[in-house]
Amino acid sequence: MPVPPHYATALPEFFHRKVTPTAPPAPQLIALNESLARQLGLDVDWLQSPAGLAFLSRGALPEHKNNPPHGPVATAYAGHQFGHFVPSLGDGRAILIADCQHEDGSLMELQIKGAGLTPFSRNGDGRNTLGPALREYLVSEAMHALSIPTTRALAVLTTGEMVERSDGPVPGALLVRAAHSHIRVGSFQYAAAHGGLDHVRQLADLAIQRLFPDIPADEPERYLIFLQQVIERQARLVARWMEVGFIHGVMNTDNCAISGDTLDYGPCAFMDQFDPMKHFSFIDKDGRYAYGRQPALALWNLSRLAECLFPLFDDDDDKAIEQAQEALHSYDRLFHHHWLAGFRRKLGLEEQDEHDIRLLEHILETMHTGQADFTNAFRMMGSPTVAIEGNYAPLRELFPGNRGHFDLCRTEILHRLTLEKRSPSARQQTMQATNPRLIPRNHQIEAVLTQALHGNYQPFHALHEALKTPFAEADDGLEAAPLPHEEVRHTFCGT
Numbered sequence: 001m002p003v004p005p006h007y008a009t010a011l012p013e014f015f016h017r018k019v020t021p022t023a024p025p026a027p028q029l030i031a032l033n034e035s036l037a038r039q040l041g042l043d044v045d046w047l048q049s050p051a052g053l054a055f056l057s058r059g060a061l062p063e064h065k066n067n068p069p070h071g072p073v074a075t076a077y078a079g080h081q082f083g084h085f086v087p088s089l090g091d092g093r094a095i096l097i098a099d100c101q102h103e104d105g106s107l108m109e110l111q112i113k114g115a116g117l118t119p120f121s122r123n124g125d126g127r128n129t130l131g132p133a134l135r136e137y138l139v140s141e142a143m144h145a146l147s148i149p150t151t152r153a154l155a156v157l158t159t160g161e162m163v164e165r166s167d168g169p170v171p172g173a174l175l176v177r178a179a180h181s182h183i184r185v186g187s188f189q190y191a192a193a194h195g196g197l198d199h200v201r202q203l204a205d206l207a208i209q210r211l212f213p214d215i216p217a218d219e220p221e222r223y224l225i226f227l228q229q230v231i232e233r234q235a236r237l238v239a240r241w242m243e244v245g246f247i248h249g250v251m252n253t254d255n256c257a258i259s260g261d262t263l264d265y266g267p268c269a270f271m272d273q274f275d276p277m278k279h280f281s282f283i284d285k286d287g288r289y290a291y292g293r294q295p296a297l298a299l300w301n302l303s304r305l306a307e308c309l310f311p312l313f314d315d316d317d318d319k320a321i322e323q324a325q326e327a328l329h330s331y332d333r334l335f336h337h338h339w340l341a342g343f344r345r346k347l348g349l350e351e352q353d354e355h356d357i358r359l360l361e362h363i364l365e366t367m368h369t370g371q372a373d374f375t376n377a378f379r380m381m382g383s384p385t386v387a388i389e390g391n392y393a394p395l396r397e398l399f400p401g402n403r404g405h406f407d408l409c410r411t412e413i414l415h416r417l418t419l420e421k422r423s424p425s426a427r428q429q430t431m432q433a434t435n436p437r438l439i440p441r442n443h444q445i446e447a448v449l450t451q452a453l454h455g456n457y458q459p460f461h462a463l464h465e466a467l468k469t470p471f472a473e474a475d476d477g478l479e480a481a482p483l484p485h486e487e488v489r490h491t492f493c494g495t
Contacts, residue, residue, distance in 0.1 A: 006099050007109065007182075008073045010206045014195055015187070016073040021058035021095050022116030022126070024174065026160025029053065030130075030457060031137055031464070033154050040100040040108060040154075040178065047155070056155050056176050058115060059097030072097045074118035078193055079186035079254025080304060082288055087193045089186060089254055090120025093128060096182065107210065109182055110154065113175040127163045130156075131449045132492075133173040134460055136265040138448075140177070142440040142467040143262055148240045149233075150262040151179040171453065180261060183207050185301050186254030188308040197311050204309065211259050223312040228327050231302055233260025235331055238298045239338035242291070243346065244439060245271035245374040249281040249491060251289045256301040267491040270439040272481050274367035274374040280442070280491040295339075299331045345434045346378050348387065348427030351419050359416055366409040370399030373481040375439050382431025388424045390414075436470035437479050442488035444478065 008016055034044050046052045054060040059072040074091035081089075095118065098110045113136075114128025137153040144150050159172035183203065191199040201223075208215050208226050215222050215229070237260050241248065248255070249267035257263040267281035276292030284290075289297060306324040313320040336357075343360045344352075367377055380386060380395045392410050399406040420427065440463075448459040466478055482488070 007075065007096060007206070008071075010209075011202055012199075014076070014199060015191070015203065016075045016096075017090075017119045019072055019074045019095055019116075019118050021072055021097070021112060023054075023058050024157070024159035024161065024172070027053050027057040027157045027174070028160065029056070029155060029157050030173075030452075031134070031153075031156040031461070033137075033141065033152065036152050036154055036178065039103045041103070042100065053157070055097070057112070057157055057159075057174055059095065059112065061098075072112075072115075074120055075182060075187070076120065076190050077184055077186035077254050078190040079184070079252050080189075080301075081252045081254070082284070085189075088120075088190070090190075091118055092121040092124045093118070093126040094182075100178070106180060108152075108178040108180055111177055111179065111182060113177065114159075114173060125163065127159075128173050128175055129163050129165060130158060130171040130173040130453060132266065133175040134449055134452055135445055136175055136177070138445060138460070138464055138467065139265045139268055139440050140262070141464065142438075142470065143246070145468050145470050146240075146244055146436060146439075148244070148246070148262060149237055149260050151177050151257075154178050179257070179263070180259040181207065181211055181257065182263070183211075183258045184254050184263070185256040185258070185305045186252070187258075188305055189253060192308040200308055201312060204312065207258050221313070223309055224323055224327065227306060227309050227324065228330070230258055230260070230305065231327060231331050232334055234298050234302055235334035236260065236338045237262065238295050239335055239342055241294060242339060243342040244436065245274070245291070247271060247278060247280060247289070247291045248294065249279070249284065249289055251294065251297045251301065253301050253304050256298070256305075258305075269442050269488070269491050271374050272441065272487070273371050274364065274377075276364070276368065280489070282490040282492050295335050298335075299328065302331060303328055345430060346381075347413075348382065348422075348431040348434075349416070349420065350422050350427075350430075353416065353419055356416070359412055362409055362412060366399065366402070366405050369402040369405050371401035372399045375436060376479060376481060378431075378435040379437055379479070382428055382435050384428060387428035387431060390424075433471055437473065438467055438470040440467055441478075441482065442491065443482040443486040446488055 037044050037047060072095045074095050076090040078087045079089050094111050094113045095115045096109055096111050099107050100110060102108050117126040133156045137156050140150050140153050144152060155176040157174045161172045162169040163172040188200060188203060191203050204223055204226060212226055212229055215225050247269050255264040269280040271278050271291060277287055277290045279287045279290040306328055310320045310324040313323045377398050380398060385391050386395050396403055396406055444463060448463050451459045466476060
């Protein structure tokens, strides 16, 4: 199969601007994802050499490395930010530097976040800081360990300079991340707003070639099929977020990746106590992107994509709009299919029952009223004590807010289990492999970031190592929910 061209060589300069990353004065490698580097065919020893640091910090490659003729680029895109359309955004502090071929055959883009000013920086400084860079490294790699589609973190480097932020000067940093593509819904909005249908078609052709190669080039309905497959990937992705209590925090259309990968880990967080309206982002004052609103917001974003694409479906606008609407109508069915399947796995349910949706909703409602920790409650359900021995007393202790409601819910669960044909031990194994013991909890992340800002990176590396095996048992205490004084109520994007 032919290798798709790089973003910058496949599309006119309308979609990007050539840039020169700012060379940091004293780059120092803080974290290197050696396993990912090897999967991308990158030499780990070389990456740690002066030449490798030059590549990771500013995309510089020696001649024998086949330096791409286009050089680094910043990409253009638009976006709805908290519901308000901004026609021109773009990479204000991120720069694409290279393509790498993963060992599975797919291509992945390498991007530096924090490499200096670009034509899209607007009023920003183009810089990244240490805290947000380390946070994205931790959380994106934790998501990968949980088998949730995501961009990957390749490296974090400090720059050797301080960056001014509202709370004072903080250490500058660079994050190098890998993604199957950085094409977003906002990329199509930019094409539609500034270039018209020909530019939308060009972008769609590249996205199909790179991300959906199974769609034939001569398929007359290829753009409609493209939309349908993007909808399927988004439905599956958001269902997976819901299964682990992940809150993206800023589901603007410019953060919605066409690839179906989780993109942008700014004010993201995992829930502790279950609350469907939980949100952390300091700028999300009204909870637009709260946990329970994420499925609907994903559909809203997909509708914006359909608005850009539908003129490609048919010359008859009415027919094209009807096809787009039909594709969007499939989202609810797809999402609920993935959501229900995922939560059945969390309960170890193999048989299907038409009343499962009500049971699952009742369990979540009971978690809410009972003030239960989302991750720990599901993990306890899959413990040998509960799942095999049938002793629900330890689980009951995790619902301090409403134990009477828990008792009713327990009765419903036990009744539902009478339909299961598998042994309790088989169910328990499924649950332990589905419900993680560890998630990257906010209070733990903030603790290791505080240490890192004081020059101590050992806690960061220890937490990262633990998060690589989120389903494994260990006596490290990292599964503990935060005490009241440890709770983190707000997160920040760091720009």
